[in-house]
Amino acid sequence: MRRAYIFAMLVVLAAPGVARGGEIIDRIIAVVNNTPVMLSDWDEIWRCEALLAGRAPESYSAAEQQDMFNRLVDQELLREQMRTYGMLEIAEAEVGKRLQEVRAQLADDSDTKWRATLQTAGVTEGELRYHLQRQMELERFVDSRFRAGIRVDDRAVTRYYYNEFLPELHKVGSKDVALDEVAGKIREILAQQQMEEQLTAWVQLLREQADIRTPQEISGDSKVEVTGSK
Numbered sequence: 001m002r003r004a005y006i007f008a009m010l011v012v013l014a015a016p017g018v019a020r021g022g023e024i025i026d027r028i029i030a031v032v033n034n035t036p037v038m039l040s041d042w043d044e045i046w047r048c049e050a051l052l053a054g055r056a057p058e059s060y061s062a063a064e065q066q067d068m069f070n071r072l073v074d075q076e077l078l079r080e081q082m083r084t085y086g087m088l089e090i091a092e093a094e095v096g097k098r099l100q101e102v103r104a105q106l107a108d109d110s111d112t113k114w115r116a117t118l119q120t121a122g123v124t125e126g127e128l129r130y131h132l133q134r135q136m137e138l139e140r141f142v143d144s145r146f147r148a149g150i151r152v153d154d155r156a157v158t159r160y161y162y163n164e165f166l167p168e169l170h171k172v173g174s175k176d177v178a179l180d181e182v183a184g185k186i187r188e189i190l191a192q193q194q195m196e197e198q199l200t201a202w203v204q205l206l207r208e209q210a211d212i213r214t215p216q217e218i219s220g221d222s223k224v225e226v227t228g229s230k
Helices: 003-010 039-053 062-082 092-107 111-121 125-149 154-171 179-209
Strands: 023-032 035-038 223-227
Touching: 023 039, 023 062, 035 039, 035 062, 039 062, 039 092, 039 111, 039 125, 062 125, 062 179, 092 111, 092 125, 125 179, 154 179
Parallel strands: none
Antiparallel strands: 023 035, 023 223
């Protein structure tokens, strides 16, 4: 339920190591509190996000790619916080379930269509699985960080029901649903909205306190040469 609403900025760093030909030239595109962010990180996030959105990687505009870069930086800031939080790892079974949900949504459980989808995106199933695992880790971290402090009162639920929920039903010609039947769903939507607001404010604070440098600000040679292929 509206998971994408709050976790849009949490598209996760995928495994480094891009190889779109024979020899790979990787380079640093940012340093976040002394942690390098590689071009390969950005390439993987771009391709995995495109796959999950059902789009071709090449369809993203320059502005959208810049937005992905910004989220990559935000995510590194969150991971830095997560490393001191002592979060439990996501079970393999949970990751597998999420992967199967993605596969069913994008390829209708067809092996042929799934292979073609992965090929179009330029990622392997293993890379996507790792991407989803790290996404789930961040989702759990954010939920643990903010959920306990969220409060949604009955008046807010009622307001949303009359001002947002019912009008949306009427737009599509659906019959009214009693407030009691959807109160739990509305409460969760409002909780997610509050969490998104708190997360956005926290990430902004982390950015203000962080040392974030681009290649022009990095002393020395920022290029890292790697050879090999997938």
